[in-house]
Amino acid sequence: MRGLAGVLFGILAFVWPAITLFVLVYLFGAFALVNGICSLVLAWSVRSSWRGMRLGYPRFGALILGGILRIAAGLIAFFLPGITALGLLIMIAAWAIVIGLIEIFAAVQLRR
Numbered sequence: 001m002r003g004l005a006g007v008l009f010g011i012l013a014f015v016w017p018a019i020t021l022f023v024l025v026y027l028f029g030a031f032a033l034v035n036g037i038c039s040l041v042l043a044w045s046v047r048s049s050w051r052g053m054r055l056g057y058p059r060f061g062a063l064i065l066g067g068i069l070r071i072a073a074g075l076i077a078f079f080l081p082g083i084t085a086l087g088l089l090i091m092i093a094a095w096a097i098v099i100g101l102i103e104i105f106a107a108v109q110l111r112r
Contacts, residue, residue, distance in 0.1 A: 025084045029077030036070030039063050 013020045043063035077084040 021085055022081075024088060025077055025081045028084065028088060029074045031074075032070045032077060033074030036067045036072075036074060039067030039070060043067060 040063070043060055046060060046063065
C-alpha cells in the first residue's frame, strides 16, 4: 500500500507540479503554525502546573523557543513560499539520498 501511495504521489507531482508544490508549501506552513502554537500552549500549561515549586520545569525555555521558531517557519512558508519550496526541495533530496543509501546497505547485508 505504501508503494502504491508513493507511485500515485509521484505521478500527481509530475502531472501537476505547480499545484503539488503549492499544496506542499502551504501544508507545511499550516503544520508549523499549529505545532508552534501547541508548543506555546504546552509551555504555558507546564509553567502554571509547576507554579509554587522551586525546581521549575527544565525544558520550559526550550518549549517557548521551539514554539516561536515553528511559528516563524510557518509565517515564512506563507509569506515567502519560494524560499520555503527551495528549502523543502533540499530536505526531500537529502532524505531521499540518505534513505536510498540505507536501503542499498540493507540489501547488501541481507544478501550475505
